[in-house]
Amino acid sequence: MIAEFFYRRQALVLGTLSMIGIVVFWQIAVDTGFINPFFISTPSQVAAEFKVQFEDGSVATNVAATLYCFVWSLGLAALVGTILGMLAGWFADVESALEPFIWFKYSAPTVAFYPLFVAGLGYGTPTIIAIAFLFALTPIYANTLSGIKNTDRDLARAARSFGARPLDIFLRVALPGSVPVMMAGLRLGVGRALTGVVVAELFGANAGLGYAITYYGQLMQTTKMMVSIVIVIALGVLLTQILSFLETRTDSWRVDSGR
Amino acid sequence: MAQIEIRDLGIDYRKPKSNEVFSAVDSVDLSVEKGEFVTIVGSSGCGKSTLLMAVAGLVDLTRGSIEIDGKRVDGPGPDRAVVFQEASLLPWRSVRGNVKFGLEMQRWSGGDLNERAMQMIRLVGLGRFSDYHPHQLSGGMRQRVNIARALAVDPEVLLMDEPFGALDAQTREIMGTELLRIWERAKKTALFVTHDIDEAIFLADKIVVMGRNPGHIKEVIKVDLPRPRNESILDSDAFHELRKRLRAHLAEDMSSMQLVQEVA
Ligand SMILES: Nc1ncnc2c1ncn2[C@@H]1O[C@H](COP(=O)(O)OP(=O)(O)OP(=O)(O)O)[C@@H](O)[C@H]1O
Ligand SMILES: [Mg+2]
Numbered sequence: 001m002i003a004e005f006f007y008r009r010q011a012l013v014l015g016t017l018s019m020i021g022i023v024v025f026w027q028i029a030v031d032t033g034f035i036n037p038f039f040i041s042t043p044s045q046v047a048a049e050f051k052v053q054f055e056d057g058s059v060a061t062n063v064a065a066t067l068y069c070f071v072w073s074l075g076l077a078a079l080v081g082t083i084l085g086m087l088a089g090w091f092a093d094v095e096s097a098l099e100p101f102i103w104f105k106y107s108a109p110t111v112a113f114y115p116l117f118v119a120g121l122g123y124g125t126p127t128i129i130a131i132a133f134l135f136a137l138t139p140i141y142a143n144t145l146s147g148i149k150n151t152d153r154d155l156a157r158a159a160r161s162f163g164a165r166p167l168d169i170f171l172r173v174a175l176p177g178s179v180p181v182m183m184a185g186l187r188l189g190v191g192r193a194l195t196g197v198v199v200a201e202l203f204g205a206n207a208g209l210g211y212a213i214t215y216y217g218q219l220m221q222t223t224k225m226m227v228s229i230v231i232v233i234a235l236g237v238l239l240t241q242i243l244s245f246l247e248t249r250t251d252s253w254r255v256d257s258g259r
Numbered sequence: 260m261a262q263i264e265i266r267d268l269g270i271d272y273r274k275p276k277s278n279e280v281f282s283a284v285d286s287v288d289l290s291v292e293k294g295e296f297v298t299i300v301g302s303s304g305c306g307k308s309t310l311l312m313a314v315a316g317l318v319d320l321t322r323g324s325i326e327i328d329g330k331r332v333d334g335p336g337p338d339r340a341v342v343f344q345e346a347s348l349l350p351w352r353s354v355r356g357n358v359k360f361g362l363e364m365q366r367w368s369g370g371d372l373n374e375r376a377m378q379m380i381r382l383v384g385l386g387r388f389s390d391y392h393p394h395q396l397s398g399g400m401r402q403r404v405n406i407a408r409a410l411a412v413d414p415e416v417l418l419m420d421e422p423f424g425a426l427d428a429q430t431r432e433i434m435g436t437e438l439l440r441i442w443e444r445a446k447k448t449a450l451f452v453t454h455d456i457d458e459a460i461f462l463a464d465k466i467v468v469m470g471r472n473p474g475h476i477k478e479v480i481k482v483d484l485p486r487p488r489n490e491s492i493l494d495s496d497a498f499h500e501l502r503k504r505l506r507a508h509l510a511e512d513m514s515s516m517q518l519v520q521e522v523a
Contacts, residue, residue, distance in 0.1 A: 158347040161315055161335050162364035162412065172360070176351050253351040253392050 041223040046230060049223045058212070062228060063235070065207035066197055069125060073132035074193040078186060081137050085144025085185075089178075090170060095145065102138070110134045110196070114203055123204040132196030136189040143185025147178025180251035187243035194236050209235075261290035262328055262448050263314065263416065269322030269473075270309050282473035283309045287323070289467060289476060293415075296442060296449045298459040299467045300505065302512045306474020307452045308344075311420050314450060315341045327416060337365050340409035342419040346401035348393040354380060354404050355389040361412045369413070379407040382441060399430045406438070410445060417442075419451045423458070435461055436489060443487060456505045460498060461488060468508050477508060 006013050023043045029035045030042045037045070053059045088095040110131060117127040151174040159169050201210025209228045216225035268287040271280040284306040291297050299307050312318045314325055316335040325332040327339070340361065348357045358376040369375065380389050383403040393401055402422050409417055423431045435458055442449060453459050459466050463482045470477040482501065484492050492498055 152347075154343065154345050154347040155349060157317060158341070158343055159360075159364060161317060161339075161341040161343075162361040163335050163337060164364040168364055172363070173349070176349070179351075253394065 038220075038222060041226045045223045046226045050227045050230070053224070053227055059227075059231065061207055062209045062212050063231065065205070065211070066194075066201065066209045066232075066235075069128045069132060069197045069201075069208065070193055073129045073196060074136055074190060076129070077133050077136035077140055077189055077193060080133075081140030081185070081189070082144050082182065085141045085182075086148055086175075088141075089145045089148025090174070095149070102142070105134070105138055111199060111203075114200070118204070124206060128197055128200040128205060128208075131200040132193045135196030135199075136193035139188035139192060140182075140185045143181050143188070144178065147181035148174050151177055180247065183243070183247040183250050187240060187247060190239050190243050191236060194232070194239060198232055260329065262293040262295075263289070263291040263450075264326040265289040265314070265323070266325075267323035268310070268313065268320060268325065270306075270313055270318060271321040284313070285322075285473040285475055287474070287476055289479070291448060291450065293448055294446050295464045296451065296462055297465050297467060298463040299450065299452045299469060300454070300456065300459045300509070301469030301474070301477075302471060302509060303454070305469045305471035305512070307469055308420050309474065310469075311341075311418050311450060311452055314416070315339055315418050317341075337412060338415045339418055340412050340414035340416075342402075342405050342409045342417065342422045344421045344424050346393070346398075346405045348401060348404055348408075350393050353390050353392055354385060354396070357393070357404055358407045358411050361408050365412050367412065375411060376407075379411040380404075382410065382444075383407045384437070399426055399434060402426070402434065403437075406441070410441070410447075415448060417447045417449045419449065421452050421454065424454065431455070431458065432490065438462065439486075439488060456502055456509070457493060459505065460484075460501045461493065466501075466505070468505065470512055480504065 026040070027043045030037045030040070050059070084094075084098065088098050113134065114127070114131060117130045121127045121130060148170075151169075155173050155177070156169050159173050164172070197208070198210035198213070201208040202214045205211040209232050212228040213225055213232075216222075216228070265287055268284060269282065270284040271282050273279070274281050287310060299310065301307055309318060313320060314327075314332065316332050316339070327336075330338075349360060352360065355373070355376050358379055359372050362372050362375060367375070377386075377389060380386055383406055385400060385403055385407070388396065388400065393404070396404070405422060406419075409419075423434050426434060439462060449462075451459075451462055453462075460482060465482060466480040467476055468478045468480065469475065480501065484495070484497055
């Protein structure tokens with residue numbers, strides 16, 4: 001029974017084991033005086049502090065603030081990235097027209113735009129959403145573009161032989177064929193939107209996990225800071241896992257998926 | 260008048276990265292009667308697929324004309340359906356979904372799509388597999404779906420480009436016999452491209468032998484073997500005679516190909 005479970009969920013089991021391993025190592029390293037707890041605290045202290053912050057409601061406040069910005073930025077990035085990606089994948093001229101922006105985005109770090117956004121949108125939520133939006137946009141756009149652009153030519157020709165019009169080919173061949181690649185882009189986008197929100201919160205916010213990290217970080221209260229870092233990691237893993245699950249749902253027809 | 264009339268057909272392709280043109284097919288005249296099964300043979304690269312795709316309306320004609328039932332071909336139409344060499348099935352659709360695909364594209368109005376699709380799937384012997392996806396099927400089964408998809412739209416003319424090219428010899432023979440069974444029932448005009456000499460003879464009412472540089476018709480051979488046919492005709496004298504004739508043609512082409520290579 002256990003062996004079978006281990007076999008079927010190998011990735012999950014191994015991942016969990018290595019996480020536990022790190023936590024144990026962390027605790028032991030501090031307990032034996034190998035590392036100074038002032039820098040990284042200890043798992044047991046973090047757990048106790050988590051309980052405190054959970055009970056006084058600050059976990060809920062920070063998570064809610066971060067998720068609010070996350071949902072908005074991911075939603076906007078998914079909408080804009082998918083639409084632009086579809087247009088660019090289908091019309092080569094649109095791709096050429098958008099190309100400079102993509103290169104620009106690849107070469108200049110997104111956070112460099114932070115002062116510009118602050119100037120335009122002020123400190124706080126709108127700027128955080130804008131930065132995270134830019135973080136998440138690129139993989140969603142790029143994957144949608146490549147999915148549509150690399151539509152199987154043989155399938156498109158077969159469709160044409162049955163009298164399919166360009167719109168038919170787009171909707172019935174190009175789009176469904178791109179769904180797995182688009183889902184992979186969305187999964188990357190989820191991770192990057194979360195990173196974007198937290199990074200932008202580090203710079204300026206009134207609430208949120210990133211805000212809590214800088215706030216306690218500047219006060220040198222490592223344990224309180226670690227609580228928010230651990231929550232960010234847990235959120236990232238959870239959200240990415242949800243997307244991976246959806247991804248395997250949508251590409252079950254892929255020959256090589258083997259699941 | 261014949262159902263398919265090809266007159267003085269010529270197709271040029273532009274050579275990659277230059278303005279030079281390359282003549283893939285030239286001066287082809289061919290007529291095909293309604294209900295006739297015509298096979299096209301010739302060495303690789305002699306323009307068989309090009310000719311077939313021209314009839315399908317999937318490549319532009321450079322010279323000449325193609326008429327079907329007196330109507331000029333200038334694009335794909337519901338009077339023709341193509342069975343491609345690669346099964347080219349939509350991997351995210353089931354067998355039934357794939358067979359329905361052609362009907363959907365043609366805005367089929369002849370009754371229930373599901374029923375029509377199932378009928379065709381049963382005709383090609385895949386009734387139990389209608390909910391399978393292409394990656395769950397063997398190569399031969401995929402080609403059956405490919406054929407069912409083409410038959411479903413009830414075309415006048417069935418265009419097949421080496422549909423059994425990727426199959427082993429034995430499966431190929433079985434599929435050939437199956438195809439004849441279906442064809443005898445559906446009574447479609449058929450154009451069938453193949454590399455395989457036995458297959459070309461076994462299926463055909465007449466065989467079109469093509470030569471290369473540029474692709475042209477060398478000879479049209481009538482096949483008067485009785486129908487319905489089964490594997491036993493493979494051993495008849497008439498069959499041997501035809502096989503010898505076709506071999507000679509193709510050997511000739513091969514030696515001219517070697518010449519070209521030596522010169523180049
Ligand atoms: N899209 C294209 N652009 C340029 N040249 C092409 C194109 N398609 C085919 N050709 C050329 O036209 C010639 C005939 O090709 P075609 O595919 O019709 O040959 P074929 O007889 O079907 O060969 P095979 O038996 O190998 O399938 C070849 O020399 C090929 O290089
Ligand atoms: Mg070919």
